[in-house]
Amino acid sequence: MAETLTATALTLKDIAREAGVSLATVDRVLHNRPGVRPDTVRRVKAAIERNSFQPHVAAAELARGRARRFAFVMPSGPNPFMQQIEAYLGEMSAWLAARRLGVEMVTTDVFDPSALAASLEALSGDYDGVAVVALDHPGVRAAINDLVDAGTKVVTLVSDVPSSRRHHYVGIDNIAAGRTAGALVGRLVGQRSGKVAIVAGSQGLRDHAERIFGFNQVMATEFPGLSVLPVLEGRDEDDRSEQLLGRLFGSHADIVGLYNVGAGTQGVAKALNDKALNDKALNDKALSEVGRDKQVVFVGHDVTALTRRLLLQGVMDAAISQNPGHEARAAVRVLLALARGEPILSEQEKIRIDIVMRDNLP
């Protein structure tokens, strides 16, 4: 009827007695300090294993005295997603303070890898951990590796540098996100056939490129009735996205689906709206006859104030979302666990790809 999940409450002293050594030796083993014979190390570790001993985090944290400092290196500029991450970090301030964790924000130009690398190098030595929204570039990779070598824990956030030796990546699998977007567009279009448009910031951005790759993959294999038009590069700007898309709508009458890979959502929505007005003017059918199914299926990314409104209005059909609050908290938790030498609850820290439609808006 009742079953216990947790171990006993042993202390280091008990382990020392068990292993037949002194407290000092256990301490040396626990912290990989030199001066212990391999054989003794084994004995101590065995005693720890045998009792599945876990140092009391509170005691450890208290004893080490020094507060921990983390830095978040984020892109400058008005990116709403990044602003959300910062906001959620702000909400954690009481939580952080109670644990004597110092978190500092460092901003740097997104599109300048060498500036990012320099910012990272500048952090060396001052921080226990660094979370960085990274660019995949040799200089950045080197800077990350340098930090790791200096003993700083490093996690990449949102955008990964898999070739670096960063300890962890907190973010989604962008190829899977693109596949999900593709499946949604395809399924929501239904039996109709026609063309599908893609608007991205730039194909040079790793995350955008990966999403497009996943999207095309699904379209090619599963929705032969739909053909994907060449990618429009809107540079995440509203005006540019609107113009490019407007022109595309002009030259292709049979566009039934639209995937917006990055930002610039405002512009995309405007172009869509213009097209709808245009279509209505062209033929005399009543609105009810045009109906939902005549509309362009529109799938994008991230839940912001704008996409929330578009979802509620029915302009947007689904948003692929990575929960920024979860990402912020996961980054802090992972850094803390790494710094403490605790295991990471990988299931907990994994960022899911959320499909958000009108009725499950968070």
Place this chain on the structure above:
Amino acid sequence: MAETLTATALTLKDIAREAGVSLATVDRVLHNRPGVRPDTVRRVKAAIERNSFQPHVAAAELARGRARRFAFVMPSGPNPFMQQIEAYLGEMSAWLAARRLGVEMVTTDVFDPSALAASLEALSGDYDGVAVVALDHPGVRAAINDLVDAGTKVVTLVSDVPSSRRHHYVGIDNIAAGRTAGALVGRLVGQRSGKVAIVAGSQGLRDHAERIFGFNQVMATEFPGLSVLPVLEGRDEDDRSEQLLGRLFGSHADIVGLYNVGAGTQGVAKALNDKALNDKALNDKALSEVGRDKQVVFVGHDVTALTRRLLLQGVMDAAISQNPGHEARAAVRVLLALARGEPILSEQEKIRIDIVMRDNLP
């Protein structure tokens, strides 16, 4: 360029000096102990506010010494979702041990409110916190209130008792979940019209009833082309669900959508499969002609080994999921925060309604 988020590292001693009182008095104020003049209380609280002082959790945890004990009261029987929750709690064991948290599982019959109430009453006094998968029943409500009155922190898990004085509910909004299911079925069916079947465990279960309510709401207002058939009550059993559904398929040829509200997924899938074979035998069309769009759109709940397989095979189109790992961890974190008197990160502990399709399977 760099901005700090966290406060200074004051201690109780500093607050005492600031307020012009002794450590003992600060301690009395902090823990609402009697014997302090209202005026002095005000002075101390002002000093705490002014410095936005947060007691060091590690020190507090260490000082109080006593380990905390939590109980999880869960339904007995082979419910895969509940088993997943238990499994995730098991994965946390190192995390729990490092914090000297004891978590115990208590199982009780799901469908017997008085047994549940008795189990809850039996816990009184022994635990700092209780998480319970509750039934909404007067006896259970009373038992929960008794626990709360005795100083035990109580959170309801998965299924709420809103009328009780439980401190927190960890679970999803089931009406919104039903609405989401409805929107998915409607949108994935596309332009076709026809009938939609619902299989539930029992309409007496609060969560099932709420989901059905939400589902019908969306169907009625947004998909006039689809008509919902009367709910089949499969009691979450495979065989019964299969039979009921098979009979329904026999009497209605134009079923285009199916919503499985609870468990019994295996049976539902079997009935669907039989129908597919049947349809193929009846007409001579090639499979390619029948195509995806002739299939019944199938939306259900929860990602289990079975639903995962069905999603990958394309039998199931989407699963509405509440992340069991998140629920388990959120319940523990909320209980811990309540026990410590810390604020709860409500955004973090909110359980989202996940839409899971093949490409964003976790």
Place this chain on the structure above:
DNA sequence: GGTGTTTTGAGGTACGCAACTCATTTTGAG
């Protein structure tokens, strides 16, 4: 002014561990 009560101060102990020192023992090389 004296009495009893309430409020406050001062101080101690304990929690489990990190980090350190210094003395002592063990080990291995010559």
Place this chain on the structure above:
DNA sequence: CTCAAAATGAGTTGCGTACCTCAAAACACC
């Protein structure tokens, strides 16, 4: 066997809080 180096033991201190005791001070009331 000798001696230096390596390994280990024993012990101390401090982290910031909770919780406790006891005495002193302030207060209220008659």
